[in-house]
Each structure stands twice: as structure tokens, then as C-alpha cells.
Amino acid sequence: MVSNETSAAVDKRLDAISTQAKQVCGIIxxxxxxxxxxxxxxxNGISFLEVKHHTMLSYITNxxxxxxxxxxxxxxxxxxxxxxxxxxxxxxxxMRPLEQRxxxxxxxxxxxxxISADGxxxxxxxxxxxxxxxxxxxxxxxxxMADTSAKxxxxxxxxxxxxxxxxxxxxxxxxxxDIREEDELAxxxxxxxAPRQMPVHxxxxxxxTAKREKEERxxxxxxxxxxxxxxxxxxxxxxxxxxxATGNPSVGITDERFEKLAEERSRYEEENFTRISLSKKxxxxxxxxxxxxxxxxxxxxxxxGLAALxxxxxxxxxxxxxxxxxxxxxxxxxxxxxxMRRRKGGDxxxxxEMFAARSIHKNKRGxxxxxxxxxxxxx
Amino acid sequence: xxASQHLLMRTKExxxxxxxxxxxxxxxxxxxxRTRKFMTNRLLQRKQMVVDxxxxxxxxxxxxxxxxKLGKLFKSETDLVFPFGFRTQFGGGRSTGFVLIYxxxxxxxxxxxxxxxxxxxxxxxxxxxxxxxxxxxxxxKRLRGTAKDKxxxxxxx
Numbered sequence: 001m002v003s004n005e006t007s008a009a010v011d012k013r014l015d016a017i018s019t020q021a022k023q024v025c026g027i028i029x030x031x032x033x034x035x036x037x038x039x040x041x042x043x044n045g046i047s048f049l050e051v052k053h054h055t056m057l058s059y060i061t062n063x064x065x066x067x068x069x070x071x072x073x074x075x076x077x078x079x080x081x082x083x084x085x086x087x088x089x090x091x092x093x094x095m096r097p098l099e100q101r102x103x104x105x106x107x108x109x110x111x112x113x114x115i116s117a118d119g120x121x122x123x124x125x126x127x128x129x130x131x132x133x134x135x136x137x138x139x140x141x142x143x144x145m146a147d148t149s150a151k152x153x154x155x156x157x158x159x160x161x162x163x164x165x166x167x168x169x170x171x172x173x174x175x176x177x178d179i180r181e182e183d184e185l186a187x188x189x190x191x192x193x194a195p196r197q198m199p200v201h202x203x204x205x206x207x208x209t210a211k212r213e214k215e216e217r218x219x220x221x222x223x224x225x226x227x228x229x230x231x232x233x234x235x236x237x238x239x240x241x242x243x244x245a246t247g248n249p250s251v252g253i254t255d256e257r258f259e260k261l262a263e264e265r266s267r268y269e270e271e272n273f274t275r276i277s278l279s280k281k282x283x284x285x286x287x288x289x290x291x292x293x294x295x296x297x298x299x300x301x302x303x304x305g306l307a308a309l310x311x312x313x314x315x316x317x318x319x320x321x322x323x324x325x326x327x328x329x330x331x332x333x334x335x336x337x338x339x340m341r342r343r344k345g346g347d348x349x350x351x352x353e354m355f356a357a358r359s360i361h362k363n364k365r366g367x368x369x370x371x372x373x374x375x376x377x378x379x
Numbered sequence: 380x381x382a383s384q385h386l387l388m389r390t391k392e393x394x395x396x397x398x399x400x401x402x403x404x405x406x407x408x409x410x411x412x413r414t415r416k417f418m419t420n421r422l423l424q425r426k427q428m429v430v431d432x433x434x435x436x437x438x439x440x441x442x443x444x445x446x447x448k449l450g451k452l453f454k455s456e457t458d459l460v461f462p463f464g465f466r467t468q469f470g471g472g473r474s475t476g477f478v479l480i481y482x483x484x485x486x487x488x489x490x491x492x493x494x495x496x497x498x499x500x501x502x503x504x505x506x507x508x509x510x511x512x513x514x515x516x517x518x519x520k521r522l523r524g525t526a527k528d529k530x531x532x533x534x535x536x
Binding site for chain 1: 415429
């Protein structure tokens with residue numbers, strides 16, 4: 001291969017090489033002396049870096065030997081040097097990503113070594129000075145506040161923050177509870193002051209309408225389960241009446257609930273292959289329900305429902321409120337519920353409340369009753 | 380007369396058997412067994428199902444009888460059939476319960492709880508008296524660590 005450079009340029013380069021080589025020799029000799037004197041102890045260093053140095057050294061040596069061979073015109077094909085070179089090169093390349101990962105640690109160690117060598121003492125003195133200056137304020141509150149912040153500021157300002165390796169270390173002190181300054185003072189003063197962070201449930205006092213409505217609804221539900229209303233329903237309902245074989249008109253609305261419960265229970269049992277054990281109360285309740293074939297004379301004096309019905313009927317907004325509410329319920333029911341309602345039976349009211357309301361309405365149909373209503377309303 | 384008496388006795392017997400058959404002592408062939416929610420549980424190596432037994436005019440079947448019948452039905456040994464949880468409906472005539480049929484005796488011994496194995500004499504639970512068990516438990520509460528395993532010598536009072 002013929003190079004384009006002139007021979008002068010080549011000579012210049014060769015001269016440069018020889019002078020640089022001499023300089024390097026001098027530096028290496030000095031270094032060797034220092035190592036032999038024991039100044040630079042590398043025993044406790046990072047062994048990873050030592051490996052790197054040694055491999056680099058062997059790489060360079062082999063490279064030099066290779067160039068020597070080339071200069072002397074020897075054959076380099078299948079020479080052991082080449083395998084050694086390749087080996088060293090691979091090692092170095094594999095070490096590079098590891099070094100990347102260790103970079104932060106190594107830099108931090110270097111910095112700490114550098115700093116501890118020069119100015120740790122100086123820094124400490126500076127911080128103390130700052131703190132000392134501020135402590136002389138009269139206001140004790142300000143002093144405590146300023147003390148901590150001053151220390152931090154001093155630490156950050158005295159040296160370049162990056163140079164101080166401990167500036168970014170985790171601060172376990174900040175794990176302590178976040179107490180505000182006033183609270184801290186209050187705690188120190190010895191008088192107990194309640195903390196201002198406790199959330200309390202907001203109870204809107206005096207929401208009369210909601211309370212009244214809730215009360216009404218509860219009474220209606222209870223009334224609809226009473227004997228009186230059940231009899232009314234039986235009387236006014238067009239559906240065929242469901243009775244037992246003995247002829248007692250005992251099956252009422254309440255059985256639906258218990259039937260649903262029993263169905264739910266049996267479904268659970270069969271799905272999970274277990275038997276649910278009932279408490280004593282439940283068993284007693286079951287027994288009464290199972291044998292709950294009341295005769296016609298039971299609960300005839302159950303007039304709890306009557307009072308409730310009369311009250312809600314007499315109250316000015318009661319009936320309409322109930323009906324409105326029921327209408328709302330109907331309007332808000334979903335498609336599925338609607339289908340169920342329709343499937344369960346045409347136009348009849350399966351709603352207890354609705355039926356009760358209607359029954360109230362039906363009770364006051366007569367002329368005399370209408371007149372009485374009018375008078376009551378006017379009053 | 381002998382002939383007429385004989386005839387009378389015979390008719391009386393026939394009447395009695397007929398009455399028995401109608402009223403109480405229905406024979407076993409009138410019992411119907413229906414299974415629901417049948418599932419082959421490969422993980423526990425068994426078949427599990429809900430069993431409805433209809434036994435009009437009879438008390439409900441005992442567990443032994445259930446095992447025999449289901450063993451015949453599913454062509455397995457009676458030892459591997461484990462019925463439990465049988466409850467008779469109110470009014471009688473019908474009872475519902477659960478049955479597990481294991482594939483092999485090892486599977487049964489592994490997966491079935493001890494009390495059910497003990498019901499069928501496949502495992503024994505030898506226990507001390509209940510009060511004794513409770514007393515040992517309370518004594519153990521006072522000890523700590525491996526001392527609980529050591530056999531304590533009772534203190535002479």
C-alpha cells in the first residue's frame with residue numbers, strides 16, 4: 001500500500017512517537033518508585049478496577065509485540081498473540097456495561113475520598129458559624145425554626161451540592177410525623193390542644209322532610225305486614241287467593257320474604273356442598289313460620305297498622321307523597337324489573353305500599369267519607 | 380269348619396299384606412333416587428352430586444342404604460361412597476343430601492375428612508376424654524416453645 005503522505009510527515013510522526021515514548025517511560029519509572037515505596041496501596045481498592053487495569057496492560061503489551069513482529073516482517077498468521085489479544089479485548093468489552101452500572105458508586109467514593117482529604121473540617125466549621133450566628137435571636141420560636149433551616153442551607157451553600165456526597169442521602173428524620181409549627185409549640189408548652197385533623201361526620205341537623213319521609217315509609221312497611229292490611233288486600237285483590245289445604249287463609253306477604261331466604265339458603269348449600277347451621281333464634285323463627293298456619297282468629301287485635309295508615313292518610317302530603325314515590329319507583333325501574341313485573345302479572349300491584357295506599361283510598365270512597373275528608377282538609 | 384276357616388285366614392292374610400303394602404311397609408322399590416348438580420371433580424378424584432330421595436310413606440333412608448343404592452347406580456364399591464348432609468323435607472317423604480364417590484381408596488383416605496372416614500370405619504379417631512383434652516390444652520398454655528412437646532411429669536400435690 002502506498003501512503004499519500006510525504007516522507008517528511010512520516011519522519012515527523014516517528015520523532016513524535018520516540019519523544020512521547022521517552023516521556024512515558026519517565027512517568028512509569030516514577031510511578032513504579034511510588035508503588036514500591038508503598039505510597040499507593042491498591043490492596044483495598046475495587047478489585048473490579050484492578051482486573052480492568054491488568055487486562056488493559058496485557059492488551060497493550062500484546063499489541064506492542066504484534067507491531068514488533070510486523071516491523072520485523074515475521075508471520076503473524078495463527079500466532080498465539082492474536083488469540084490473547086482477542087481474549088483481552090472480549091474481557092474489556094464485557095467489563096464495560098458492568099462499569100457503567102458501578103459508575104455512580106465509584107464516583108461517589110472518589111468524591112468522598114477527595115473531600116475527606118481536603119475540606120471536611122473546614123465545612124464543619126462553616127456550618128457551626130452559621131448556626132451560632134442565628135441562635136442569638138430573642139424569639140425562641142424563630143430560633144428553632146431557623147436553626148434547622150440554617151443548617152440545611154449552610155450545608156447546601158458551603159460546597160457544591162454535588163461535591164458533597166452526603167447531601168442526597170436519605171433523611172430518616174423526615175419520616176417523623178409531620179407536625180406543624182404551632183402544634184409543636186403547643187406540645188412543648190405542656191397544655192393539651194386537640195389536633196385539628198380529625199374528620200368528623202357531618203350530620204345535617206333538622207332535615208325535617210327526609211326524616212318524616214323515612215318515618216312514614218317505615219311505618220307503611222310495618223303496616224303492610226299487619227293482619228289488618230293483609231285482610232284488606234285479600235278482600236280487595238282480584239287475584240285468586242292462595243290458601244293451604246286446610247283452608248286457613250294463612251299465607252300472606254311475609255311468606256315471600258321467608259321463601260326467598262330459604263331459597264337463597266338452599267341455593268348456597270347446594271352450590272357449596274355444605275349445610276348451614278342456624279342459630280337458635282333462626283330455628284325458632286323457622287319453626288313458627290313452618291307451622292305458621294294461623295287460624296282466622298289470630299292477631300285480630302293487631303291494630304298497629306291501622307294507626308300508621310290513618311296517620312299517613314290524614315297527613316296532608318302523606319298519600320300523594322306515597323303515590324308519587326311509588327310512581328317514581330316505577331319510572332326508575334330498569335328494563336329487567338319491568339319485565340319481571342309484567343311477567344308476574346299484568347296490571348296488578350305487587351307493591352305492598354301501593355296496595356296499602358290504594359286500600360286507604362278505597363276505604364274513603366263513600367259520600368260521607370268524602371265529606372269528612374273535605375272538612376278535614378279545610379281544617 | 381276347616382275349609383272355611385282356612386279360607387278366612389287366607390283372606391285375612393292377603394288383606395293384611397295388601398294393607399301393609401298400601402300404608403306403611405312399602406318395599407324398597409318405591410324409593411326413587413334422583414341426582415342433581417352432578418360433577419366429576421378431577422382435582423379431588425371424585426364425583427360429587429346432590430341427591431334427592433323420594434321415599435313416600437317411609438322414614439328416610441339410612442346412610443348405609445344410600446351407600447348401597449348409589450354404589451349400584453354408579454357401579455362403584457360401597458366403601459367409596461360418602462353420603463352426608465341429608466335433611467328430610469317438612470312433612471316427610473323427601474330428603475336431600477350430598478354424596479361423594481371417590482375413584483380409589485387412597486384418594487378417599489387423602490381427601491375425606493377424618494370424621495366421615497370414621498363413620499364408615501375406615502379410620503379411627505382415638506381420643507381422650509374431652510375434659511382431659513381441655514386440661515392438657517390449658518396446661519400447655521403456660522409453657523413456651525419445645526417445652527410443650529415434652530411429656531410433663533405431674534407434680535405431686
